[in-house]
Amino acid sequence: MNLKTRRTVRKYTQQPVTDELLNRLLSDAARTQTMGNLQLYSVVVTRDAAMKQRLAPAHFNQPMVAEAPVVLTICADFRRTTDWCLQRDAAPGYDNMLSFMNAATDALLFCQTFCCMAEEIGLGLCFLGTTVYMPQLIIEALQLPQLVFPVATLTVGWPAETPLPTDRLPLESFVHQETYQPYTPERINTFYSPKEELEENRHFVEINSKQTLAQVFTDIRYTKKDNEAMSQNLLNVLYKQGFLKDGDLSNSIMPMIETRPEVLDCDVVRFQNQKEKWVAFVGLMNNRPYEIFTGLMDDEEGISLPKSVTTGRIIKHIDRDGRKRYDFQFENKRGYKTTVEGLSEKFNPEYWNYAKLISGVLRYRMPLDNVIRLVASLQLDSDSINSWKTGVARALKKYIPGATIDATDKSSEEEV
Numbered sequence: 001m002n003l004k005t006r007r008t009v010r011k012y013t014q015q016p017v018t019d020e021l022l023n024r025l026l027s028d029a030a031r032t033q034t035m036g037n038l039q040l041y042s043v044v045v046t047r048d049a050a051m052k053q054r055l056a057p058a059h060f061n062q063p064m065v066a067e068a069p070v071v072l073t074i075c076a077d078f079r080r081t082t083d084w085c086l087q088r089d090a091a092p093g094y095d096n097m098l099s100f101m102n103a104a105t106d107a108l109l110f111c112q113t114f115c116c117m118a119e120e121i122g123l124g125l126c127f128l129g130t131t132v133y134m135p136q137l138i139i140e141a142l143q144l145p146q147l148v149f150p151v152a153t154l155t156v157g158w159p160a161e162t163p164l165p166t167d168r169l170p171l172e173s174f175v176h177q178e179t180y181q182p183y184t185p186e187r188i189n190t191f192y193s194p195k196e197e198l199e200e201n202r203h204f205v206e207i208n209s210k211q212t213l214a215q216v217f218t219d220i221r222y223t224k225k226d227n228e229a230m231s232q233n234l235l236n237v238l239y240k241q242g243f244l245k246d247g248d249l250s251n252s253i254m255p256m257i258e259t260r261p262e263v264l265d266c267d268v269v270r271f272q273n274q275k276e277k278w279v280a281f282v283g284l285m286n287n288r289p290y291e292i293f294t295g296l297m298d299d300e301e302g303i304s305l306p307k308s309v310t311t312g313r314i315i316k317h318i319d320r321d322g323r324k325r326y327d328f329q330f331e332n333k334r335g336y337k338t339t340v341e342g343l344s345e346k347f348n349p350e351y352w353n354y355a356k357l358i359s360g361v362l363r364y365r366m367p368l369d370n371v372i373r374l375v376a377s378l379q380l381d382s383d384s385i386n387s388w389k390t391g392v393a394r395a396l397k398k399y400i401p402g403a404t405i406d407a408t409d410k411s412s413e414e415e416v
């Protein structure tokens with residue numbers, strides 16, 4: 001194949017891509033290099049029209065998904081290898097980020113070899129990077145089990161269009177001799193000006209009412225807001241598929257913070273427990289629970305808050321005699337601040353003592369699912385303290401991506 005004329009094809013004829021041809025290409029593509037010769041990938045072939053319709057929303061309804069004769073979803077797959085190990089008395093340890101990375105590398109290398117071979121014989125292809133934007137839709141549609149994660153989608157068919165080849169940056173822009181060469185403003189100009197001056201790119205800038213081509217990317221095509229939301233979603237789904245565990249990121253990236261800051265943002269979590277109305281104040285550090293105070297919501301004995309209050313701040317207050325106190329502060333709809341002083345005095349002292357213990361455990365970053373198990377395992381005899389256990393577990397579960405509430409948990413989350 002002449003790579004100089006290779007291009008993405010997004011429109012296909014009705015001519016079928018036979019099973020025989022597809023299987024030959026897939027089988028030959030498996031000659032590509034693979035980690036430990038384990039072939040850490042799977043490919044799901046979609047020909048069924050209804051199934052294509054189901055996949056389409058995951059790809060923002062790009063028309064190729066419904067229109068192509070064949071859609072291939074290429075998955076990073078450690079499931080098969082893990083099952084093989086389990087069946088052969090070997091203990092697999094592939095439920096982690098490194099294993100995902102290795103499987104994704106395998107899958108993408110396989111994918112690219114397939115692309116080269118398919119294009120070589122004249123098939124048209126489009127690679128869909130949208131696969132990792134809303135992977136949960138694809139996982140559900142294709143029934144992908146844990147340790148399987150979709151990393152690429154190809155729409156495949158015989159070309160019904162011959163697009164012109166697209167431009168590329170010059171060799172010097174991406175090849176560095178011996179050490180990485182910084183991109184000075186002059187080098188950036190040299191590398192990007194020809195691209196910016198292309199007629200189609202000027203047009204692109206104009207129709208989007210932007211000043212520069214780069215702005216079309218940052219403000220319209222791949223925005224910070226979308227990237228951050230989809231990035232968080234990606235982490236959540238990696239967690240669900242078993243490649244990421246609670247605490248993996250926070251343990252490695254965030255330093256342990258031993259001295260409690262004077263002010264912590266907090267979530268207010270309300271829940272109902274055996275007809276009683278409860279509230280939890282969950283102090284947050286880097287969006288992770290750092291401390292938790294729970295108690296009855298009650299005008300007389302506990303605490304009462306307007307219904308609209310769902311967030312606020314927990315302020316550590318030390319008086320002249322060195323006595324510590326925790327206050328809760330919130331803003332009402334008009335922006336006026338109200339402070340509820342002395343949370344500890346408002347709540348049952350027994351809960352307060354347990355809350356201190358649990359907060360200590362949270363502060364030192366015990367993974368949240370372990371904290372919940374620890375709370376659940378406390379042997380407590382009074383009914384009310386058992387309600388407290390349920391409340392704490394419920395409040396903390398909110399911070400575990402993808403956690404489901406245990407069926408034995410009788411409390412219900414409710415607006416109270």
Ligand SMILES: Cc1cc2nc3c(=O)[nH]c(=O)nc-3n(C[C@H](O)[C@H](O)[C@H](O)COP(=O)(O)O)c2cc1C
Nearest residue numbers: 006007008009010062126127128129130163165166
């Ligand atoms: C990671 C990745 C994601 C892509 N996602 C899409 C996509 O969602 N839709 C699409 O039409 N093309 C997609 N493409 C194809 C690119 O738009 C295309 O390769 C690029 O514009 C260069 O054009 P060419 O392949 O014709 O040379 C993707 C390619 C890659 C490598």
